[in-house]
Amino acid sequence: MTARTLAASLALVAAASAAARTATPKFFPDDPILVEPLTQDVKSAARYEPDLIFQSLENLFTHPGDKVLGQRARNLNTIDEVPDGAFFVNRAGRINLTPEIVARAANTSTGPAPGPWTVVSAKSDGITPGFTIRDTNQILWFLKFDPPGWRAMATGSEVVAAKLFWAAGYHTTEYHIAKLDPRNLLIGPDTRITPAGQMARPMQQSDVRWLLSRADRDADGSYRVIVSKATPGRPVGRIGFHGTRADDPNDVVPHEHRRELRGYFVFAAWLNHVDAKGINSLSSLVTENGRSFIRHYLLDFGSALGSAAVGPREGWEGYEPLVEPLGEVAKRTLGLGFRIPKWRTQDYFESRSIGRLPLDHGDWDPQTWWPHITNAAFRQMRPDDTFWAARKLAAITPAMIAAAVAEGQFGDAKSEQYLAQAINDRRQRILLTFLPKVNPIVDPEMVNGRLTFRNIAVESGVSKVPEGYRATWFTYDNATGQATLVDSTGGTESPLAVPPMPKAEFIKVELSATGAPEAWARPVAVFFRLSNGTWKLVGLERLP
């Protein structure tokens, strides 16, 4: 062999090696990851407050973000789940939630420290007032009120929604219902106020009185308030529902392709959080364990459930976007008004303590729910995203819902009872709508030579038991992605038998249901890796 021939041979080997190196295996040894890695230190992040009007116009009249709809979410681990991260932490269905835990949610204290509260700033441009105060422990809190005549409606609804969003897995802050004695409010020496349309000036007691005059006041002169704790870290903006933050190196998945932001639609529909937009969130630069990163919180749920913050929920809210589709407007115009939207004719439950909600949710369709303004993540939502969210919701029990409602302290037993029932009914409608829309097989395991799994739609009582299940077995080459058919087994329920399998590190099983909704015939592909003599689940693809 000449040196030239040897060199050519080695070059071929090198090329082949390089090719093998760049062909990424389907599964890495650390799959599935349960925590989204935040490997970069965020050294500087400027605060950017998106303009609400621009955001509204952008989402009402254009379609920002990825134009190609129907793509699978990109922040999933290999078992089709969202890892814990900056936007979301798996709670419902992952940790052992109890009603007590849901009632506590993000709270780590009992609220502001006793003693005077020093007003740091005030919200004077909205319809209902708000204060930022510092307690005697120098902790910053935000105070919000109920609109006059609607005691507990906005404050109670916000607490309930915050608890339940926390249970679902979103980052929220600490919320408490408290009583404010105006005499307990001190104006800080440097506190300024900018009345609507006016120049900023030092705040005076008369400003406090004026702001409080727009809030619901109790007979003893005190005010019921909701107190929320400032999130840790430094605020740097709001959640964007498309693209990534330019200054966050850890943010590499466009937000419209994050499943938890797509699935936010389902939770928002559940709690009628029609104001689910970027401005009602907060991105905060936090430092933990010596590393700085941006965490994203959901905030401001005053326009949820039966509350529209400044009054009870209007009938259209949740049924139509802020600006109705032009085609629908044209039909209603030509119909001389006799094309009547459903929200105008249905009956409502209304009370001063919880606001207004449909009386009966028996035929409520969460697919037709509308936030005021939709966003790119909601537009990208697919059936596997809504299934993911519905599955989380299935793990939030009526007892947890009742515990969250009790935290609202509405002081009106009949309304509280109705509210809890309405939240339960909406939950049930969501499960009924979204769980059966895809193959609902979950939690496959290989135990003692048998394949076990659960059917979450059947377990939740929203689908009939299918006639049977079929499993098609393959060996799987992790390097090439080649699946080789071995056999198929079947049965009427879990577990299914495992056929004799050739020796392999990976196996793939395609699981489908027969005698069931059409979507269930599309198999869920699950992947197991042989590890220390046991088969460990490493992959699950519901809708690749």
Next chain:
Amino acid sequence: MLTRRLLVLCLLAASPLAAQTTRVETIAEEQAQKAKALGVEGPGKAERVVMRLISSPLLAARIGPYPWFGSVYPGSGFAAGVGYLNKLPWGGSFNAATGISFNYSKVIEAQLELPELARGKFKINTMVQHLDVKDVSFYGIGPDSAPQQRRGYDYQPDEMGVDAVFRPGRWFSMSVGTSRLGLTSQRHDVDDDPQPRPRELAPGIGRNLTYNVTRATAAIDWRPAQGYNTRGGLYRATWQRHNEANDKPWDFRTSEYEVIQLLPLVHEQFVLAFRSLVTLSHTNGGDQVPLVLAPFVGGGSSLRGFRNRRFTDRNRVLVNGEYRWRPSRYLDMAVFLDAGQVAEHQKQFRFSSFETAWGAGFRLHGPTFTALRVEAAKGREGWVVVFGGGQTF
């Protein structure tokens, strides 16, 4: 030598050290790549344009100068100008504006709303205004005038006044006010009309009159807003006394009664809206009511389907009925029927004497305001297209 180098290359290429071997490493590599090319989070070009537009005086009701758009006087068409706004604590404000319309009518005015007292229950407003209105229509006095008789006059009122408003409850309000009103006017047809009308057929035109005006209003208004409504009602009575300051025989009193009732149906999908308006003038002895202050019907806010101020006399009755439907929360459609008449004496009102008009139109509106109203109305004298900036009633 070459062989050795290639061997090294081959080994390096096959080395696991050069590849990501875990999922975390793969993601970390992506994040490291992004870290090399970070940008600054901030508004894009389109957002900056929108923010600039929103904060401009054109749209932001903020302190300082602003472009003024509106109407100098009913019938004078679209007008534009500049204004200046200053907001005071407790709901007070100072607002001044000047503008000119397409027919060269001009306005210069200023309003001072003093801060509210007693939590908004009591308020005092002052105003000063000068108008120079061109070519106001006049078809003759009484219900029998003909459209061919139209003539125009120019009109320059100067007014300075103060009003006190008391709202003891949410719906009920009372107000009293006084003002000094100077009127000058000029007929167009004095020189060129082949058959000039006697001066008394255009009462007060061409005269200089100065009035001390006093007025009082009591109203129950349970409509949710002033500018756009789908429910509630307004029941109003207003009395005015015009005393000619120089004892000229032009003293008169007016009493006006208005009832507006909105009947929402099917959760406000439909609204039946009704208005009746009666204006009565009273004089002593041989005193007269000047034409420019006399009640009239005709125009976009009264008897649609007839020209502006088409019928004028001392008394008027106006009835409007609308069927409105709401295809959108920002768009209302309406078909309507208007009826109105004027008469020198109240006893001359006859059911058979009503002029009627019908039509249809649309309104673009927000929750509390009507931004644009476009209607086509037909009366016995033909079609009239109405463009307006507020609700009819």
